[in-house]
Amino acid sequence: MSEDFIRKWIETGSMQGATVAICRKGEVVYRNHFGSHTPDSVYSVFSLTKILTATAILQLQDQGKLHIDDPVAKHLPSFGQERLVDPNSHMSQEDANEPVTIKHCLNHTGGWVLPFGFVHPESLWTSLETKEQNRLLMGQSTHDIVNDYLARSPLLFKPGSRFHYGGGGFVAGVIIEAVSGKSLSEYFQENIIGPLGMKDTTFQATPEQQARMPKMNLHTEDLDHPVPKIMRPLLRLFTKTMKGDEQAVTEEKNITGEMGLKSTVDDFLRLNQMLLAGGSLDGVKILSPEAVELMCVNSLPDGAELLAPFSFQGAPKDTAPQFGISREPGTDGWKHRPLNSYPGHGHGLMVAVVEDAAKAGLHPRAQGTCWWQGLGSEYFAFNRNADLGVLVFAHEMMCVSRQPALADIINAAHEVFCD
Numbered sequence: 001m002s003e004d005f006i007r008k009w010i011e012t013g014s015m016q017g018a019t020v021a022i023c024r025k026g027e028v029v030y031r032n033h034f035g036s037h038t039p040d041s042v043y044s045v046f047s048l049t050k051i052l053t054a055t056a057i058l059q060l061q062d063q064g065k066l067h068i069d070d071p072v073a074k075h076l077p078s079f080g081q082e083r084l085v086d087p088n089s090h091m092s093q094e095d096a097n098e099p100v101t102i103k104h105c106l107n108h109t110g111g112w113v114l115p116f117g118f119v120h121p122e123s124l125w126t127s128l129e130t131k132e133q134n135r136l137l138m139g140q141s142t143h144d145i146v147n148d149y150l151a152r153s154p155l156l157f158k159p160g161s162r163f164h165y166g167g168g169g170f171v172a173g174v175i176i177e178a179v180s181g182k183s184l185s186e187y188f189q190e191n192i193i194g195p196l197g198m199k200d201t202t203f204q205a206t207p208e209q210q211a212r213m214p215k216m217n218l219h220t221e222d223l224d225h226p227v228p229k230i231m232r233p234l235l236r237l238f239t240k241t242m243k244g245d246e247q248a249v250t251e252e253k254n255i256t257g258e259m260g261l262k263s264t265v266d267d268f269l270r271l272n273q274m275l276l277a278g279g280s281l282d283g284v285k286i287l288s289p290e291a292v293e294l295m296c297v298n299s300l301p302d303g304a305e306l307l308a309p310f311s312f313q314g315a316p317k318d319t320a321p322q323f324g325i326s327r328e329p330g331t332d333g334w335k336h337r338p339l340n341s342y343p344g345h346g347h348g349l350m351v352a353v354v355e356d357a358a359k360a361g362l363h364p365r366a367q368g369t370c371w372w373q374g375l376g377s378e379y380f381a382f383n384r385n386a387d388l389g390v391l392v393f394a395h396e397m398m399c400v401s402r403q404p405a406l407a408d409i410i411n412a413a414h415e416v417f418c419d
Contacts, residue, residue: 046374105168173257298346324361
């Protein structure tokens with residue numbers, strides 16, 4: 001298999017290196033390491049944490065302990081309170097108090113404003129949002145963020161009516177704890193990580209694991225919005241070498257279903273193969289086939305596509321960059337929020353779903369591919385139709401402009417292994 005698909009990204013300086021793995025029909029059919037990366041490299045996988053969060057929620061549904069259509073307030077009483085409504089918005093109190101469901105958490109239709117410039121631009125914050133977000137940034141725990149902020153904060157839109165990426169993993173993680181009676185790290189370890197043999201997956205990396213982390217590079221040119229001043233120290237922290245760095249160890253009170261796991265390609269291959277196999281791996285059942293199907297179908301109302309106007313701040317159809325085609329910052333496709341702009345895509349539960357491969361800029365056989373990414377350019381994709389999985393793990397901040405690297409490898413994998 002030609003490796004030009006990844007070498008061009010390294011030679012142009014977009015990546016210092018990466019680990020690439022492809023699995024098909026239960027076997028790892030390709031695996032290689034580029035640049036400074038090795039078979040033992042450990043990565044901060046950021047938002048790939050959300051895939052374990054969705055898996056945990058669906059496990060609990062399989063057990064009859066919750067349902068994704070449950071109102072969040074059924075499990076977290078704080079969500080029963082009346083929401084704040086910003087006087088500068090067009091939101092009515094009735095719409096603001098529309099119940100947020102677990103599904104809204106998993107498909108990013110809850111409507112939350114988050115205090116990160118690359119999630120919701122600082123320039124668009126109202127005075128009430130600014131006040132609430134400044135309060136949030138005072139070192140609060142995950143439970144405080146969920147119960148004292150997200151439960152009552154102003155919303156961007158009526159829950160379920162539009163798409164805006166981010167926030168739901170915070171809430172879903174606390175629901176997992178409330179329903180299971182275990183901390184999120186304990187639940188993941190006992191019900192997903194341990195049973196799948198994901199031996200290096202943790203919120204709290206050991207010194208030995210920290211020593212195996214590649215350096216994190218920061219590419220400021222591909223931030224989807226200018227980074228607010230308050231966030232710049234946090235991004236600098238993220239992009240340290242991370243050998244012995246505190247970012248590799250998440251305090252228990254700050255563990256969340258939104259982000260924070262550290263892992264390896266080998267471990268996420270196990271997760272990928274379990275999903276491809278319909279929920280079980282090596283005789284160990286993690287999910288029912290029905291739960292995997294639920295994760296992988298477009299759950300957006302009326303089969304919505306990830307474009308404006310349904311996607312909040314997303315690009316219109318005629319300016320949105322295809323997943324497989326890169327755009328330079330400052331062009332039309334970058335005037336809108338890239339994380340909400342995916343032609344040919346719907347959204348399942350914590351994964352984007354390719355519904356029109358041609359619109360998405362992908363190989364025709366890539367129809368049905370589910371995928372997502374971590375902030376540091378860790379990409380995870382699986383196509384149950386072709387029984388094919390693709391992982392590309394780099395350590396480059398941020399992930400947005402390197403998405404076409406995943407598309408290159410998805411296309412090559414379908415061309416080579418799916419004849």
